[in-house]
Amino acid sequence: MPNLITLAKRLMLNKKAEFVTLQALKQCRANMVQDFLSHNTEIYKPSYKYENSPVMLKLAREKYFITWLSSHWQVFNHIVAQFSCEEQRLVENIFARVFLELLSKWSIVKTTDYTQLDLSRALVEDMQTALNRFIQAGENAENLHNILEVALEKNSVLFNRRIKQLSEEKL
Amino acid sequence: MAGIYHWNKYAFVVLTMSQECQSKNAGVFVFAGEKTYLWSPPSFIPYFIGETNNFQALKNHPLWITAKKRGATHLHTLTIGEIGRKSLVEKLIKIYTPALNQIKQFKKFEQFEQFTQPTPMEATMSNDVHISEQLSETKSKLELLYQYEKHYLGLIKEYKEEIKFANTLQEDLRRERTQFFTQTLKDVIQTMNVAQVDNAVSAQWIQELVGSYTKSIDLSGDLAKTHVIEILSILTGESKREASSAQLDNISKKADVK
Numbered sequence: 523m524p525n526l527i528t529l530a531k532r533l534m535l536n537k538k539a540e541f542v543t544l545q546a547l548k549q550c551r552a553n554m555v556q557d558f559l560s561h562n563t564e565i566y567k568p569s570y571k572y573e574n575s576p577v578m579l580k581l582a583r584e585k586y587f588i589t590w591l592s593s594h595w596q597v598f599n600h601i602v603a604q605f606s607c608e609e610q611r612l613v614e615n616i617f618a619r620v621f622l623e624l625l626s627k628w629s630i631v632k633t634t635d636y637t638q639l640d641l642s643r644a645l646v647e648d649m650q651t652a653l654n655r656f657i658q659a660g661e662n663a664e665n666l667h668n669i670l671e672v673a674l675e676k677n678s679v680l681f682n683r684r685i686k687q688l689s690e691e692k693l
Numbered sequence: 694m695a696g697i698y699h700w701n702k703y704a705f706v707v708l709t710m711s712q713e714c715q716s717k718n719a720g721v722f723v724f725a726g727e728k729t730y731l732w733s734p735p736s737f738i739p740y741f742i743g744e745t746n747n748f749q750a751l752k753n754h755p756l757w758i759t760a761k762k763r764g765a766t767h768l769h770t771l772t773i774g775e776i777g778r779k780s781l782v783e784k785l786i787k788i789y790t791p792a793l794n795q796i797k798q799f800k801k802f803e804q805f806e807q808f809t810q811p812t813p814m815e816a817t818m819s820n821d822v823h824i825s826e827q828l829s830e831t832k833s834k835l836e837l838l839y840q841y842e843k844h845y846l847g848l849i850k851e852y853k854e855e856i857k858f859a860n861t862l863q864e865d866l867r868r869e870r871t872q873f874f875t876q877t878l879k880d881v882i883q884t885m886n887v888a889q890v891d892n893a894v895s896a897q898w899i900q901e902l903v904g905s906y907t908k909s910i911d912l913s914g915d916l917a918k919t920h921v922i923e924i925l926s927i928l929t930g931e932s933k934r935e936a937s938s939a940q941l942d943n944i945s946k947k948a949d950v951k
Contacts, residue, residue, distance in 0.1 A: 537858060540916055544862065547913045548869070551906055555873075558881040558902060565898060566888060573891045583901055590905065620916060627908045 538609065539616035546598040546617065547624075553597070554590055564589070578688060585681035588645050591628065592674035594621055622653045645680065648673050698725075698737055698769055700785055705769035710761060714768060719746040721781050723769040724760035724793070740765045741793040742785045744778050756793055763792065862917040870910055878903070 557565055568582030598617050602610050625646055652673035655666055696707040700723060708714055710724075721744050725737035740760045745751055748770045773781060786794045849856065881902065885895040 537855065540862075540919075544913050544916060547909050551869075551873075551909050554902065554905065555877055555881065558898070559884050561884070561888060566890065569885075569890045569894045569898065573894050579894060579897070583897065587901055587905055620912065623915075624909065624912050627912065628905075 536616070539613040542598070542601055542613050543617045543620045546594060546601055547620070549597050549601075550590065550594050553593065557586075557590075578685065581681065581685055581688065585678065585685070588677045588681065591625065591646070592649065592677050594624070595670070595674050618653050622650060625650050625653070645677050648676075700739070700742075700769065700771075701788060703771055703781070703785075705771045708768045708770070710757075710766055710768055712768075714748045714751060714770070716748040716770060716772070718748055718770070718772040719775070719778070720744065720748065720770055720772040721778060721785070722748060722751060722771070723785075723791075724756065724765040725767045725769055726764035727766045737767065737769070738764065739785075739789045739791040741791050742782055742789065743794075744782050748772075760793060859917065859921045863914075863921070866910060866914050866917060873906060873910070 556562075564582075564586050568579060572578035572582060598614075598621075602613055605613065628646055652666070652670040655669070697704045698707045699705070703721075705721075705723060706716075721742065723737075723739050724741040725739050727735050727737055729735045740763050741756050743754075743756075745754075748768075751757065751768060771781075878899070882895070882899060885898070890898075
């Protein structure tokens with residue numbers, strides 16, 4: 523009987539983690555669709571502005587989707603905000619693995635796409651490295667939290683910097 | 694025409710075991726094996742002596758096959774009334790000591806010496822006794838199977854909510870995917886058209902959107918599948934553990950009996 527209880531508890535925790543992960547993924551998908559339907563400026567503005575500049579347009583697209591990718595962590599954090607610390611730690615670990623898997627799916631496509639800008643690849647790699655370190659650290663991941671957050675947050679800034687740089691070069 | 698063979702001073706009708714015995718009389722019978730000699734008439738080795746209330750029914754006798762396997766080739770019958778039948782059987786057994794009457798550890802053979810035409814119920818019962826060992830083994834296997842199934846059903850009941858949850862996850866994902874490709878995508882394309890985004894630009898955005906959405910929903914599907922597999926492996930593992938412990942119990946029970 524105790525065996526069953528342990529199993530049930532394990533299942534319950536895993537179930538919670540999986541549910542939260544699925545919820546975060548679903549929420550991000552819905553956000554993405556909503557961005558397209560609600561004329562999000564990150565999509566529509568560059569679509570007009572750079573319609574004759576493929577490189578800039580590509581950069582803008584990459585910026586949007588890389589930002590969308592990194593938004594998973596924020597969405598996840600928002601969902602687990604009410605959880606206890608212990609639960610957060612367990613759920614976070616499972617989510618980090620799934621998130622890493624999503625990045626891997628992304629990077630497989632991106633690395634075979636030779637027209638791909640280096641920046642996206644570098645940023646995805648950055649996020650992967652940060653996530654890997656976070657997962658490997660396990661219990662001691664506390665101090666790596668910030669590194670991960672920074673890796674995820676800097677995407678937008680770096681893209682803006684690159685867009686600005688390319689625009690200036692054109693001028 | 695059937696021959697006659699004397700057991701002690703009693704004249705028995707001789708039939709081969711492959712012949713159909715027409716007589717429905719009651720009396721004493723012998724399952725015997727023929728022994729032929731070059732210079733003297735054939736004699737018989739008795740394998741089993743018993744009594745019956747119907748010679749024709751002897752083919753259903755529980756020892757018919759056993760006797761044949763041991764070498765019995767003939768059935769000898771002697772019609773005799775109920776009085777004196779039992780004592781004659783005892784007398785002949787004492788004189789000839791047939792092998793199958795002598796196997797004392799098979800106590801149940803004693804009841805076969807008085808073989809009466811069985812009612813269907815009696816026939817079933819005597820067959821049950823005959824195959825009791827096989828039956829008990831089968832029973833224990835069935836018992837094990839029953840325990841396994843019972844435990845498995847118990848686990849399914851226990852994890853009913855988990856199974857429902859896993860199923861709901863899969864269903865939701867299927868529904869979401871269908872919704873995306875049949876409706877949402879149309880809405881997005883239409884919105885971009887209405888917003889007068891250049892078709893080529895719009896197509897690139899849509900392509901990236903579909904790619905990202907598909908990757909994410911595929912990943913969700915994998916996760917939901919993993920959940921199902923985990924539940925299944927827990928259920929299977931638990932059942933196997935239960936089955937092997939039941940098997941051990943069974944073995945120890947058998948050892949106790951021995």
